[in-house]
Amino acid sequence: DIQMTQSPSSLPASLGDRVTITCRASQDIGNYLRWFQQKPGKSPRLMIYGATNLAAGVPSRFSGSRSGSDYSLTISSLESEDMADYYCLQSKESPLTFGSGTKLEIK
Amino acid sequence: QVQLKESGPGLVQPSQTLSLTCTVSGFSLTSYNVHWVRQPPGKGLEWMGRMRYNGDTSYNSALKSRLSISRDTSKNQVFLKMNSLQTDDTGTYYCTRDVGVAWGQGTLVTVSS
Numbered sequence: 001d002i003q004m005t006q007s008p009s010s011l012p013a014s015l016g017d018r019v020t021i022t023c024r025a026s027q028d029i030g031n032y033l034r035w036f037q038q039k040p041g042k043s044p045r046l047m048i049y050g051a052t053n054l055a056a057g058v059p060s061r062f063s064g065s066r067s068g069s070d071y072s073l074t075i076s077s078l079e080s081e082d083m084a085d086y087y088c089l090q091s092k093e094s095p096l097t098f099g100s101g102t103k104l105e106i107k
Numbered sequence: 108q109v110q111l112k113e114s115g116p117g118l119v120q121p122s123q124t125l126s127l128t129c130t131v132s133g134f135s136l137t138s139y140n141v142h143w144v145r146q147p148p149g150k151g152l153e154w155m156g157r158m159r160y161n162g163d164t165s166y167n168s169a170l171k172s173r174l175s176i177s178r179d180t181s182k183n184q185v186f187l188k189m190n191s192l193q194t195d196d197t198g199t200y201y202c203t204r205d206v207g208v209a210w211g212q213g214t215l216v217t218v219s220s
Contacts, residue, residue, distance in 0.1 A: 001168055034206065036152070043201060043210035044144075044152065055208060087152050089206060094157070094165035096142070096206065101151040 002027055002090050006099030012107040013078050021073045021102045023088035028069070032092035035064060035073045038085045047086075048073060080106075109133035111141070111202050111211035118217050119192050125216060127187040129202030136160065136178055141185045142206050143176065146213075147198040154206070158185050192218045 003026035013019045023033070031051040036044040046055045048064035051071055061076045075082055083106060088099040115127035129141060136158070143155040156166040158176050166174050175188045185202060199213040 038152075043213055044203075046208045049207070085151075089152075089154070091206060095167050096154040096157075098152045098154060 001095055002029060002093065002097050004088055004090055004097050004099040006088055006102060008102060009100065010103045010105065012105055014107045015078055015080060017078045019075050019078055019104065021086050021088075021104075023071045023099045025069045025071070025090055029090045029092035031066065032090055033064075033066070033071045034089045034091060036087045036089065037082075038087065044087065078104075109204060109209045111204060111209060113200060113202050113211045113214040115200075115214055115216065117215060118219065119196075120220055121193055121218055123192055124188060124190045125192050125196070127200055127202075127214065127216075129185040129187070129211060131183050131185070131202075131204070134204065136180045136183060136185065139204050141178075142203050143185075143187050144201045144203060144206070145198045146201070147195065150198075155187070155200075194218050 005024045007022055033051040035048040037047050038044045047058050047062055051066045052064045063074050065072045083104055086102045090097055110132045112130050119125050138160050140157050140159050142157040145153050145155055155170055156174055156176050158164055158178050164176050173190050178185045197218045199215050201211055201213045203210040
């Protein structure tokens with residue numbers, strides 16, 4: 001199975017900060033990488049698909065990038081509504097696997 | 108519009124079998140894949156398995172021996188059955204189309220005697 005190693009597990013940050021969350025894939029997944037945002041009591045929301053493509057309705061301060069087997073989600077200027085949990089998911093092959101999650105919280 | 112809704116018992120006894128239904132609308136099960144994802148309280152997301160548009164299934168390696176996913180296309184429903192439930196199977200269970208933009212609201216399952 002493909003392992004997705006996500007870091008950090010917790011990220012304290014201030015409003016207006018630029019923040020980056022990373023997932024490393026244990027084997028090649030091409031660009032089959034998605035990022036999800038989840039707020040308490042809610043279903044996950046797709047933010048990024050194909051490693052770099054913004055899902056519909058997602059603010060442009062969110063972006064995705066890839067460097068080799070490392071995939072990153074960046075928020076250019078943190079807003080209060082961005083405080084949430086974030087997960088990566090590889091959809092290259094079954095079984096699909098999620099990263100362990102990052103809790104983004106106010107410093 | 109595309110909708111998914113999970114239903115099933117909120118409480119299951121240890122060692123018993125969990126049966127959940129995902130009822131979909133706004134799309135055809137013969138055109139899209141439906142996945143099941145679960146989340147223990149306060150923990151991360153876990154992919155459980157999927158029903159492909161062509162009827163094929165695939166499962167999480169750790170759950171494979173206990174898990175079965177099936178469907179009834181005439182009723183627009185996908186079913187999850189998992190046996191030998193234990194307390195660490197407690198959590199919220201979601202169905203989602205293609206693990207993309209469309210998710211159900213989730214259903215909380217508690218495993219307890």
